[in-house]
Amino acid sequence: MFKPTSSHLADVTAWFEDNFRSRGDLGASVSVWQSGVEILNLGAGHCDRARSRVWTQDTLAPVWSATKAPAAVCALMALEEARLAIDSPVGEVWPEFVSSGKEHMSFAHLFSHTAGLCALDERVSILNYDSVIEALEHQQPLWEPGMKQGYHARTFGFLMDEIVRRITGEESLGGYFREMIGGPMDLDFWIGLPVEEHSRVATLYPGKISIADADRPFLKAFNTSGTITQRTFTSPMGLNAIQDFNQPETWQRGYASMGGVGSAHGLGKFYAMLAQGGTWEGRQIVSEAIVRQLSETLSEEEDLVLCTPIAFGTGVMKDPMQTNPEQPPGKLRQYFGPSPSAFGHPGAGGCLAFADPENQISFAYVMNQMETGALPGPKSIGMIERLYGL
Template identity: 30%
Template sequence: MTVDDNERGWARIMRIGGWAGEGFGAVADAFAAVLPEDGRGGGAVALYVDGEPVVDLWGGTADVRTGRAWEPETAALVFSCAKGITSLLVHHLVQEGRVDLDAPVARYWPEFAAAGKEDVTVRHVLTHRAGLPVVDAALTFEDVLAWTPVVETLEKQAPLWEPGSAHAYHGLTFGWLAGEVIRRVTGSTPGAYFRELLGDPLGLDTWIGLPAAEFARLAPLEEPTDPVPMPGPEHLLVRALTMNGALEFPGADSTHGYGTPAFLAAEVPAGNAVSTARGLAGAYAAAATGLHGLPRLLTRETVTEAVREQTSGPSWPDGMDFGGRWGSGFHIDAPPAWSALGPRSFGHDGAGGNTAFGDDEFGVGFAFVTSRMVGLGDDRAERLVAAVRGCLG
């Protein structure tokens, strides 16, 4: 059934394209309602149930500079949704017996044991408990994009706390820490391994490291008109997101920002995934249920381990608690900090409202991607997930 369902008023949905299956018209209504009225930015939402697409919608403006409309193949920078992709890869390797979550990282990456890190486990990395939320070194923009300089810095660095005893968001270091384990075990970087395992076989338009041939489909980042005030450069979160000032966050128009072609083309597996909504939702559907009749990537037992709560509450060093809960590598349901469908939902959000998750109880793969960042009070993903929940009953 197309999105212009007879039960719905055309005036509300004329700004969007795509379709919603029977019983999912409320998702189309919610999507039309979250698109910006001023045309500054756009987005897409996709939903799979039991491995088959039931919602595929897009709308708004992909490029406000040219007026280019959002199209079915438009992709956006989805920031930390990359962590969810990286975590899918790690859990697949665990399932295959190639990685043990409770083994030291140094089993797979021997050089990492330096400076008192011999007991840091893979699980510590996935749960933001490794004690390495920031790098100590002064890296350049080029260093951050080159992989090896960051990896070598993390090898030499001592943890900020006894690993496992506290947590703080490893905003970008998460990706190199988990990603180097993936690289040592598989011989491929996370972005390449994702393409080998899921992206290419399933035709998913999702990348960590955007190929040059795909740049034409990108919706440029649109920063919020009323941004959330950021603390100073010495603050732990700012240091984490900027790699001590080597990057500008979000930096849509900066030569060293997240929106630059050089940053998007590199592999930063905690912060620079680029995807369509269909691609991200498809990846989680493949993990949770299997896609198009194929076996699921992650077994029920693997998901049970992944969603077991590992981290919540006050973080190091200032005791801030944003209400989030973590399994191993994934956000787990903790409204309103991160809303999904229930206790078996696993996924990750990204700056600017992007979010994606799977749920094997509801048989779902879901994603919302957008080019327009919104400041305080951004509830777009929450409203879409609420509509999905209502449709699923």
């Protein structure tokens, strides 16, 4: 098992500090764990551009799509509770879903972003949960399920949320997360932030520079009217401005695709539990079977929405493998470190968190100065490379 040395951690710290001098960070924190112990926890900068609030290790920030992994784990726990395999038809728990060519769609299609439900034909508001669910029920898949892959940027959370509600009877996925994981682990992470925590949230600011080369085709598609990429990121409608995620009502609503709010410490702790086979302080929080599902690749394709090769485990991202025969075998990218079993999820603007079960390592980085793009960039990748001595 690889163990980061004090030299590795010093190099991570140096890169983190240089993010503020050279790469535009305003406020940020990073948390690294191994074998259930936090081995690095840094926080620096400010919560706002006026520099009226100092960013600390306990500062909370909206983390956008980094919410998807905790949401997927909740849905997997619900399926396990119902003794349903992920290749079971969605209609077994959601009968209204099976219309419009979705009769044979399985949970695996939803978790792997191969369902063809990334964009909705009906113009419905993201603020109206019931209307979004009805639109998903009416929606005909944009491709034959399982035959193509396209990141379900917004609809993914509604799909996960409805699975949890149908099976468990909970009022929301966020409530189920708090009951089953967040509360028992005392996590500094919420999908639906309580009012008493609002004062701890940093202000987000939009970025101007792409954070990754892989984002360039994505940004072109994102800014081109009528593309599947643009349709995906505007379905359902609303909450498209960064400022929307500085509003307390958005934090409270608990959008399972992009509404999570937490600290790097809280996200890192969540993944530390997964990196230990789902155990925390002697208690099995998530089954080993679910952790294995997260580690196993369900789909790996040129993603129609993100416009780059992406691999998905069961509701989480993984690094795609090199397919160019002229290049050495191995990972095409190392967003989640060198281990092939590692998994996690980035969030818009640059935040990133992952688990490496092979080495019992977890990593989380959150910040408030966003950059354009959907994939990780130098600010987090540089720290990961130094953590592993790459």
